[in-house]
Amino acid sequence: MKKILLSAAAVLMLFSCQNETTETNDLAASATGRRMCAAQDVLEAQLEADPTLAIRMNEIETFTQARISRLNSNFKLVNGKIVIPVVINVLYRTATENISDAQIQSQIDVLNKDFTATNADFGSVPAEWSGIAANVGITFELAGINRKATTKTSWGTRDAMKSTKKGGLDPTSPSTTLNLWACTIGGGILGYAQFPGGSSSTDGVVIDSKYFGLSGAGSAPYNLGRTGTHEVGHWMNLRHIWGDASCGNDLVADTPVAKTANYGDPAYPFVSTCLPVHNEMTMNYMDYTDDRAMYMFTNGQKARMAAIFTSGGPRAAIGQ
Known part of the structure; x- marks a missing residue:
């Protein structure tokens, strides 16, 4: 397992520098129809547009690491149980894109199971990680659904779907609510999220x-x-498991170092080429494997997520 020993300057560099290897891998993934998440690419564009974002994210990282250092895997959140209200914003051109209430509720149900370790496949966690496989203990409740017809065939990743003026839907109460937009993104992108520290006008998933x-x-x-x-x-401040770099750092101490993104449904054990020799945690939700192949968070990831909801954290107002 890795140790988190980052100076403020190193953290600032982590958030403000683009990794060419990751970009190349993502383009290759798009060409072969494999999972693509644009969160890192969107972050890079936001950092370029707003130089102060790197400073805010550096401050959030300093706060997060300080808070984690005072907690263990059995910590209690300052405001007790966290229940996150979720508003769904559906943008559709076709009847198929106008997803049903039942499909929307199924996403809420999946989140509740995955973040409380009640997902049926949680029992598949390999024995070597059974001691750190986490019940994050955060739940979600549907707070509302907004729907809007559109003529757009795809929305891209420049946050147009989050703006009423650009034909989308503005976020609802973003300081206290998780907003999810359901729309056709295009470009092979399955989804993307805004990390803590970004503008409230574009906050959400x-x-x-x-x-x-x-x-x-x-x-x-x-x-x-x-x-x-x-x-x-x-959205809860987790990085990709490979840290968006070759054998990179995801800022979580108990996740094994990964060479790069993994795809499909890798057989366990999946031996890493990052030294020293170890197995990669391909079943972690923050990898790029197929849906059926990802089914766990770690205690370190739990602590990192929960820290942002504690007093003074960037999402402390949510779930109050």
């Missing part, structure tokens, strides 16, 4: 409507709602 919730066999292998779990993990 975007999921392509084809992969929203339990979306049916036609959307396999991304039909089990795990795109939502992955993206909400980003």
